Amino acid sequence: MEIFDKQIRMTKLFLPGKYENLVKISEFVRLAANEAGLDAVSTYEVETAVEEVCANIIEHAYGKENVGDIECTCEVRPDELTVILHDWGKSFNPAKIRPPNLNAPLKKRHAHGLGLLFIRQWMDEVHFNFTAETGNFLTMVKHKEKVG
Amino acid sequence: MEITTSSFKHCDLLKIKGRIDSATAPQLEKTIQALTNHSRFRIILDLKELEFMSSAGLRILMITQKACRRYNRGELVLAEVPDVIKSALELSGFTQLFKFFDDPLSAVGNF
Numbered sequence: 001m002e003i004f005d006k007q008i009r010m011t012k013l014f015l016p017g018k019y020e021n022l023v024k025i026s027e028f029v030r031l032a033a034n035e036a037g038l039d040a041v042s043t044y045e046v047e048t049a050v051e052e053v054c055a056n057i058i059e060h061a062y063g064k065e066n067v068g069d070i071e072c073t074c075e076v077r078p079d080e081l082t083v084i085l086h087d088w089g090k091s092f093n094p095a096k097i098r099p100p101n102l103n104a105p106l107k108k109r110h111a112h113g114l115g116l117l118f119i120r121q122w123m124d125e126v127h128f129n130f131t132a133e134t135g136n137f138l139t140m141v142k143h144k145e146k147v148g
Numbered sequence: 149m150e151i152t153t154s155s156f157k158h159c160d161l162l163k164i165k166g167r168i169d170s171a172t173a174p175q176l177e178k179t180i181q182a183l184t185n186h187s188r189f190r191i192i193l194d195l196k197e198l199e200f201m202s203s204a205g206l207r208i209l210m211i212t213q214k215a216c217r218r219y220n221r222g223e224l225v226l227a228e229v230p231d232v233i234k235s236a237l238e239l240s241g242f243t244q245l246f247k248f249f250d251d252p253l254s255a256v257g258n259f
Binding site: 107 | 167170202204206207210213214217232235236239241
């Protein structure tokens, strides 16, 4: 089983879904990103993606703060970081979220959909998995950038 | 997040330190509203010491820019934006919505 592979180090953080906890999740993910050898820019990108996922869990899956928990799992491999976010709230269909129009004039611009844009653009792999029995899982992978 | 406000004759300068996320964005929104409620629509955000900004922060920037530009009464401009935050602004298509300055004094001089 993969979990016994010495090349993988797994850490978990389990916190109530409230906005003041986002900074703790961010710090937790930053440590894992450092361990995986990601550079400062990649680390910032992962932190942003995780932040956006967690804010969406609180706002949309649970509907508000202090309704349910968030479990964040980091799997560190020599050249990549996998972050799995797990919640037990309402599922959503990512295909139904309309991408923001980034070229619209200011008057017609909306901030909706920007979080998902960061998640998709800044992570190398994004997988959604929703089941009624086990809750919602979002798995994201960031590879270490190759030098040269 | 820490916000330090300096008022000039024609504009207000807000230095923001730390993180703008879903937890702290309401505080920034309130601080800006305190200015716009007093018809202060020329605002500079100095982001030199900003470590992190999520889409919750981008939302505030957009709302503020819409309020300031209305009736041509002012503008929100950004100064000393760190590279990682600039790349988030670029990805969101925000760079064409704001003027950027390398230092806060030239931003003040813009007004």
